[in-house]
Amino acid sequence: xxxxxxxxxxxxxxxxxxxxxxxxxxxxxxxxxxxxxxxxxxxxxxxxxxxxxxxxxxxxxxxxxxxxxxxxxxxxxxxxxxxxxxxxxxxxxxxxxxxxxxxxxxxxxxxxxxxxxxxxxxxxxxxxxxxxxxxxxxxxxxxxxxxxxxxxxxxxxxxxxxxxxxxxxxxxxxxxxxxxxxxxxxxxxxxxxxxxxxxxxxxxxxxxxxxxxxxxxxxxxxxxxxxxxxxxxxxxxxxxxxxxxxxxxxxxxxxxxxxxxxxxxxxxxxxxxxxxxxxxxxxxxxxxxxxxxxxxxxxxxxxxxxxxxxxxxxxxxxxxxxxxxxxxxxxxxxxxxxxxxxxxxxxxxxxxxxxxxxxxxxxxxxxxxxxxxxxxxxxxxxxxxxxxxxxxxxxxxxxxxxxxx
Numbered sequence: 001x002x003x004x005x006x007x008x009x010x011x012x013x014x015x016x017x018x019x020x021x022x023x024x025x026x027x028x029x030x031x032x033x034x035x036x037x038x039x040x041x042x043x044x045x046x047x048x049x050x051x052x053x054x055x056x057x058x059x060x061x062x063x064x065x066x067x068x069x070x071x072x073x074x075x076x077x078x079x080x081x082x083x084x085x086x087x088x089x090x091x092x093x094x095x096x097x098x099x100x101x102x103x104x105x106x107x108x109x110x111x112x113x114x115x116x117x118x119x120x121x122x123x124x125x126x127x128x129x130x131x132x133x134x135x136x137x138x139x140x141x142x143x144x145x146x147x148x149x150x151x152x153x154x155x156x157x158x159x160x161x162x163x164x165x166x167x168x169x170x171x172x173x174x175x176x177x178x179x180x181x182x183x184x185x186x187x188x189x190x191x192x193x194x195x196x197x198x199x200x201x202x203x204x205x206x207x208x209x210x211x212x213x214x215x216x217x218x219x220x221x222x223x224x225x226x227x228x229x230x231x232x233x234x235x236x237x238x239x240x241x242x243x244x245x246x247x248x249x250x251x252x253x254x255x256x257x258x259x260x261x262x263x264x265x266x267x268x269x270x271x272x273x274x275x276x277x278x279x280x281x282x283x284x285x286x287x288x289x290x291x292x293x294x295x296x297x298x299x300x301x302x303x304x305x306x307x308x309x310x311x312x313x314x315x316x317x318x319x320x321x322x323x324x325x326x327x328x329x330x331x332x333x334x335x336x337x338x339x340x341x342x343x344x345x346x347x348x349x350x351x352x353x354x355x356x357x358x359x360x361x362x363x364x365x366x367x368x369x370x371x372x373x374x375x376x377x378x379x380x381x382x383x384x385x386x387x388x389x390x391x392x393x394x395x396x397x398x399x400x401x402x403x404x405x
Contacts, residue, residue, distance in 0.1 A: 001353060002033045004080035008089040009056075010382040013044030014178070014212060014242070016259045017110035020127075020152040021086050022046050027154070027346035035078050039090050041382045045242055054078065059093065061380030071097045082106055082353050088119055092368070092375035095119075100362045106353070111258055111296045119368040123356045125149055125349070128296035143361045147352050150293075151345025153262040153336075158249035164240070166250050171319055172206040173272075174251035176244045176260055179222060179236065180214035183257075186274040186281070186299055187218075190255045191225050193272070193280045194232065197315065204319070207232045208250055212241040253318065255281045261297040262340035265332040270318055270325065275303035282307050283314045285331060293339070 035054040057070045084106040085091035091107045111127040114134040123145045135141045175190045177183040194207040213219045245263040254264035255272045272281035317324040
């Protein structure tokens with residue numbers, strides 16, 4: 001079996017699903033011949049380092065002839081058995097050029113809320129039960145073969161940096177997230193938690209917020225909340241954010257969503273996750289794990305009243321009782337092994353691919369034309385944004401040159 005992964009890159013190529021593909025492909029590559037193709041106006045620094053990376057196809061939403069030539073070469077040179085699209089935009093762009101009569105097409109929905117519009121597909125892999133319930137209820141997908149594979153993280157190997165040393169005399173909370181409007185609420189919740197805990201543990205606790213600046217407005221709002229508090233570190237340099245999980249050695253506990261929960265769990269760290277009905281992140285334990293797991297540990301989590309009421313007392317125990325900390329740490333390791341390990345996930349993917357080979361359901365290339373045109377438009381907007389940023393950068397460089405004497 002030959003499996004070709006295709007993923008679109010419309011912005012920075014640093015989101016969680018790029019890391020997920022990076023981890024999953026490395027495991028599946030141990031069993032089958034695989035390749036990775038990125039599609040869009042920019043490349044993914046994460047996937048460029050992957051041993052199975054074949055090529056980047058530059059696509060701006062209009063250069064269809066070049067796209068056609070690239071796909072034709074992939075068919076003749078790599079000869080995929082399975083075309084695995086890691087997002088619906090990549091699927092929408094490739095579908096008119098890749099017949100489901102000759103090939104098997106698989107699509108991933110990598111977490112997130114239930115989609116407002118998703119193309120009809122033959123075979124679908126989901127990350128959460130929340131998404132599975134939505135697709136199972138939607139008659140449009142009654143013939144689609146659907147499975148849930150949350151396992152998408154390899155055990156994290158940390159990398160100590162001389163400039164970022166662990167303070168062993170303090171308890172450090174860590175939040176890894178892009179500094180964006182999307183993640184702003186959970187970052188603000190993390191800060192609220194920290195300030196409340198600091199009232200009783202002023203000299204003991206620290207907070208690290210680590211992430212790429214994606215929205216300047218969000219960044220300035222976070223900076224304003226932090227003020228001149230020296231016990232909070234805001235780290236945004238690219239050398240740290242490119243593989244942020246490698247710096248989890250700095251943490252004693254982590255506030256996380258999605259795959260961030262899974263990365264922290266691989267190291268046995270206690271984990272808190274936001275909830276839509278709570279002002280503070282909630283500590284994950286056996287009493288609430290399944291509830292938060294169902295919504296992929298996202299901002300859509302809904303905590304029970306007992307979780308909200310008992311949260312502060314649990315966090316007090318976490319800070320002050322080593323036995324309780326060790327029990328939560330062991331719980332994190334256990335849930336990683338059972339639910340998140342990509343080594344187990346790879347086996348589930350391979351089973352699904354084999355099931356797909358005998359699935360005769362086919363979707364017409366003319367299906368969901370509106371969604372296909374919408375995807376083309378997304379690539380076009382990405383290209384326009386890239387040009388705009390390039391022109392602004394050029395204008396700034398010219399202005400800087402005019403300052404020289």
